[in-house]
Amino acid sequence: MRVHILGSGTSSGVPVIGCHCKVCMSKDPKNHRTRASIALVHDGQTLLVDTAPEMRLQVLRAGIDAIDGLLYTHMHADHTAGFDDLRGFYFKSRTALNAYLLPEYAPDLKARFRYAFEDTGYYGVTPQVTLHSIPDAPFTIAGFPIDPVRLVHGNVPSCGFRVGRFAYVTDFKNFPTAKIAEWRGKIDVMVASGIHFGTHPTHSVIPETLQLFDDLGVKRGIISHLAHDVDYVEHAALLPDFAEYSFDGMTIDLEAFVS
Numbered sequence: 001m002r003v004h005i006l007g008s009g010t011s012s013g014v015p016v017i018g019c020h021c022k023v024c025m026s027k028d029p030k031n032h033r034t035r036a037s038i039a040l041v042h043d044g045q046t047l048l049v050d051t052a053p054e055m056r057l058q059v060l061r062a063g064i065d066a067i068d069g070l071l072y073t074h075m076h077a078d079h080t081a082g083f084d085d086l087r088g089f090y091f092k093s094r095t096a097l098n099a100y101l102l103p104e105y106a107p108d109l110k111a112r113f114r115y116a117f118e119d120t121g122y123y124g125v126t127p128q129v130t131l132h133s134i135p136d137a138p139f140t141i142a143g144f145p146i147d148p149v150r151l152v153h154g155n156v157p158s159c160g161f162r163v164g165r166f167a168y169v170t171d172f173k174n175f176p177t178a179k180i181a182e183w184r185g186k187i188d189v190m191v192a193s194g195i196h197f198g199t200h201p202t203h204s205v206i207p208e209t210l211q212l213f214d215d216l217g218v219k220r221g222i223i224s225h226l227a228h229d230v231d232y233v234e235h236a237a238l239l240p241d242f243a244e245y246s247f248d249g250m251t252i253d254l255e256a257f258v259s
């Protein structure tokens, strides 16, 4: 299984509009971060996680021509705003895409992109998606066995998941204790959000994310959803050996679905 880090940035992206700080002015492409999203590819199947504002550019760069399933972590704009570009896949596939989201989020997605779910009289092609609820128990999307975890992200929930010995959790403040016990020792590679080294009311910050990696016994911890106060090179020394920052275009290859 190949994991594509499509976007590694926090909600503003990096560079931040109007900011001239060292990271925003950096020429290092690893300091240029589009909004957080990943794709999993295995056995000819592709699972997209979220539709970031730059989704079209992200999949073009990753060489992803088609997707077989979509999972939404939550409905914040930095994870949904690229929704309209799902049309691009439909032009080729001509089949509706199965999109999974927490049950309470279906009305939210339909309200954000009403034109895709109602007949508005529009003549052109709109995104064609069939919505499915993420259950509380393991389930399968496009052949990927998903073990979901419900996370608290300020006043909204977010959905993280484990696929075999890989896990992706983004946009959360606290990780449920029961799931730590359940997942401990089962994860080789984990991509998790960690905004920066400061504080944040609704997001796990880097020291908290490192603690989570440690609690779960993760072998390789990769930090995503990064803000402009993290320099890929300069701040690498602040991480322990088993952890690293993600960057746009990063890929990780793992043995698929081994548990």
Ligand SMILES: [Zn+2]
Residues within 6 Å of the ligand: 010, 011, 036, 076, 078, 079, 171, 225
């Ligand atoms: Zn986010």
Ligand SMILES: [Zn+2]
Residues within 6 Å of the ligand: 015, 016, 019, 020, 021, 022, 023, 024, 025, 228
């Ligand atoms: Zn900046």
Ligand SMILES: [Zn+2]
Residues within 6 Å of the ligand: 074, 076, 153, 171
């Ligand atoms: Zn969020």
